[in-house]
Amino acid sequence: MEFLPIVAAGCCILGGIGTITHTHNINKIIMFALLESGLIGLIASFYYLDVAIVSSILEPIATLILLLGVLKYEYALKTKKKYSTEVPVLTK
């Protein structure tokens, strides 16, 4: 058995555990990129190089969408509370 699929499976397992257990959004996206790189390594060790082309093109697009989305999401969370219509005295 070769060396690439063992390293790729280790990347997948570590990335999965890290994606679940981290609680900050940027750290979760970084560990998810590790998981995707493990998937590309396993696909390449099966010699399915056409699928490796497709996944190598599509997965950075997904990561980029997630990064832009998390920036906009945290900005929206930060600026949401200011314009609430409830009177703060009556809510308690």
Place this chain on the structure above:
Amino acid sequence: MDLITLTMYTGYFLLILGTVGAVIGPMTKDPFKRLLNIEVPSIGVCLVFLAYNQTLALMTFLGVNAILTLILVRAILKNVELEE
């Protein structure tokens, strides 16, 4: 353990881990963190497709998954903006 068995066990491990993490994971009241936990079992499904040599299903699932990520991120942002 050969290559197919290794890929299949890794895929099933990621499926179970990602499903449990998406249901009772840490800080899943935030919908974005739940979306990021949901990405883990999709990679597990990709590995199971790879272990059974379903190449066309794997390519289709990878393509649909990127579009699905875009739509879910837009939906979560709209939900936060309209929630008041």
